[in-house]
Amino acid sequence: MARDGAVYVCQSCGSTQTKWAGQCAGCGAWNALVEEVQSRPPGAMAPAKGARGRGLMFEGLQDAIHPPPRIATGVDEFDRVCGGGVVPGSAILLGGDPGVGKSTLLMQVAGSAARRGVACAYISGEEAVEQVRGRAQRMGLGDAPVKLAAETSLREISEGLKREKFDLVVIDSIQTMWSDAHEAGPGSVTQVRAAAGELVRLAKKRGVAVILVGHVTKEGAIAGPRVVEHMVDAVFAFEGERGYPFRILRGAKNRFGATDEIGVFEMGDAGLAEVKNPSALFLNTSGERAAGAAVFAGIEGSRPVLVEFQALVAPSAYGTPRRAVVGWDSGRLAMVLAVLEARCGLGFGDRDVYLNVAGGLRISEPAADLAAAAALASSALDQALPQDCVVFGEISLSGEVRPVSRMESRVKEAAKLGFRRALGPADVDSPALRMTGAARLSDAIRRIGEADWN
Ligand code: TYD
Ligand code: MG
Numbered sequence: 001m002a003r004d005g006a007v008y009v010c011q012s013c014g015s016t017q018t019k020w021a022g023q024c025a026g027c028g029a030w031n032a033l034v035e036e037v038q039s040r041p042p043g044a045m046a047p048a049k050g051a052r053g054r055g056l057m058f059e060g061l062q063d064a065i066h067p068p069p070r071i072a073t074g075v076d077e078f079d080r081v082c083g084g085g086v087v088p089g090s091a092i093l094l095g096g097d098p099g100v101g102k103s104t105l106l107m108q109v110a111g112s113a114a115r116r117g118v119a120c121a122y123i124s125g126e127e128a129v130e131q132v133r134g135r136a137q138r139m140g141l142g143d144a145p146v147k148l149a150a151e152t153s154l155r156e157i158s159e160g161l162k163r164e165k166f167d168l169v170v171i172d173s174i175q176t177m178w179s180d181a182h183e184a185g186p187g188s189v190t191q192v193r194a195a196a197g198e199l200v201r202l203a204k205k206r207g208v209a210v211i212l213v214g215h216v217t218k219e220g221a222i223a224g225p226r227v228v229e230h231m232v233d234a235v236f237a238f239e240g241e242r243g244y245p246f247r248i249l250r251g252a253k254n255r256f257g258a259t260d261e262i263g264v265f266e267m268g269d270a271g272l273a274e275v276k277n278p279s280a281l282f283l284n285t286s287g288e289r290a291a292g293a294a295v296f297a298g299i300e301g302s303r304p305v306l307v308e309f310q311a312l313v314a315p316s317a318y319g320t321p322r323r324a325v326v327g328w329d330s331g332r333l334a335m336v337l338a339v340l341e342a343r344c345g346l347g348f349g350d351r352d353v354y355l356n357v358a359g360g361l362r363i364s365e366p367a368a369d370l371a372a373a374a375a376l377a378s379s380a381l382d383q384a385l386p387q388d389c390v391v392f393g394e395i396s397l398s399g400e401v402r403p404v405s406r407m408e409s410r411v412k413e414a415a416k417l418g419f420r421r422a423l424g425p426a427d428v429d430s431p432a433l434r435m436t437g438a439a440r441l442s443d444a445i446r447r448i449g450e451a452d453w454n
Pocket of ligand 2: 102104
């Protein structure tokens with residue numbers, strides 16, 4: 001029997017049950033129910049008998065709009081993902097694998113903002129002040145007026161934030177914070193939820209922007225209950241492929257901006273450097289383009305980004321040929337292979353197929369279909385694409401090449417980087433770049449098979 005006020009909370013999905021069971025009725029996870037004592041949020045009183053609300057105040061749609069003020073931190077790649085700077089009184093959750101560079105990024109954000117006169121605090125629950133300071137000094141932020149503290153008690157933190165007025169507070173990490181109003185241990189669902197709730201409340205009440213670091217589980221989700229993601233105003237993911245220095249900040253949710261925006265950084269000896277021109281980074285512009293390579297003119301958020309798709313099609317040694325893909329969706333690859341087989345007569349049934357997006361970027365745009373198909377066909381036909389050609393277009397199951405969004409920006413970025421030709425959904429004839437339009441995938445593949453493009 002549960003004690004008075006105690007419930008069983010699933011550590012996997014956060015659902016609560018009154019009785020313990022081996023399996024969670026909410027998500028089916030085994031051995032995930034843990035007894036936790038529920039209590040009211042701190043400061044909230046029990047409602048008096050017969051208490052009544054004051055009633056809603058309704059407003060019209062035509063009333064004036066006041067865009068939220070923004071704090072520009074000076075780390076442009078970060079500010080852009082926020083939607084033009086951090087909104088005072090908002091809460092941001094930053095998730096990412098251990099060691100990807102979350103603490104490094106946020107120290108740089110705090111340091112840069114503090115230098116511009118924003119009152120910043122960095123509260124670490126994972127490292128000692130000495131360690132945090134040492135890292136900041138190594139990154140050349142020794143002179144930035146950021147206030148450091150090592151603390152995990154929410155009571156101490158909220159007391160401290162009441163005493164001193166800050167504009168921006170970093171909490172590293174939410175899983176190390178605990179409230180003495182709850183019996184559950186730090187890192188438990190109850191504690192994470194309570195800590196996030198308390199900090200978000202504090203942010204709203206005092207007009208402080210709070211950035212919470214969140215650990216990520218092996219499956220890639222932010223550890224703790226999903227409700228934390230709903231409590232905050234924005235959720236960002238900090239990603240990086242192992243072995244590459246590039247780090248990508250991606251918006252997963254943002255109440256104050258677009259979510260398809262990315263920020264690109266490069267991890268070096270002195271912390272993270274902002275990458276203002278990602279195309280130059282992801283692209284190998286020197287040397288011949290080999291058979292199997294196609295440059296995709298993509299759009300990430302508001303920016304055009306050029307990346308190379310690399311394919312290798314080789315005879316299979318096994319009964320079941322291999323399909324391996326890095327940086328792109330494997331379902332999408334299967335679809336493109338099927339369309340190439342059915343509509344263009346290119347057979348992959350007895351061949352292994354490997355597809356890789358160079359540089360460690362993950363592409364999710366449908367506009368990349370034609371670039372992937374071009375790389376695959378180029379490898380299968382052993383015919384390299386011209387060095388100065390970019391490719392983009394969506395492919396339908398019937399084998400048509402469909403127009404995509406923002407073609408002009410794609411073409412412009414390619415021309416800026418010295419590309420003179422494009423293979424895409426429509427003819428474009430500009431002095432800088434000539435795009436050959438292919439209405440069907442088979443037309444594009446025929447074009448790739450031609451040795452001479454002129
Ligand atoms: P960190 O910010 O501690 O990661 P997280 O908070 O996400 O766990 O970064 C850890 C990694 O970054 C560590 O492996 C070392 C590397 N690093 C650099 O390469 N250069 C630097 O200047 C810093 C500060 C870290
Ligand atoms: Mg860290």
